[in-house]
Amino acid sequence: MLFAWGLNVIALCFGAALGARALIDPKWAARFVRLKADDQGGGFAEFRATYGGVFLGLHMAALLLALRYLMSGGALVGVVAAGASAALCAGWAGAAFGRLVAMLRDRADTKFNRISCVVELVMALAIGMPWFVWALS
DSSP states (O other), X not given: OHHHHHHHHHHHHHXXXXXXXXXXXXXXXXXXXXXXXXXXXXXXXXXXXXXXIIHHHXXXXXXXXXXXXXXHOOHHHHHHHHHHHHHHHHHHHHHHHHHHHHHHHSOOOOHHHHHHHHHHHHXXXXXXXXXHHHHHO
């Protein structure tokens, strides 16, 4: 079980780091997701908010719960931490599913999308690992 939580913490740190980088450098986020900010003046705010703030906030909240559980234990904290991880796991898995649909329906089968899909699936599995171990035991 400790291995599952270790993978969880590493993946949550990676997700939080992506969010922090996007929050600090929205131009990097735009290049990373291959989108452009609009010309109306608020485009980079969207990158900061969505790819920065949402990613950072969600991953940090789950990370703090996981670390609290690892440091002090407690069944209730463990259940809450695993639940938060399950929700983030579903988000990453949903992103991978959406990308697969795009690859099949939109003829978007590119190297970028294949690599991104694998990364999204790995993140889903790593973040959800404590929940999977609990659910399957």
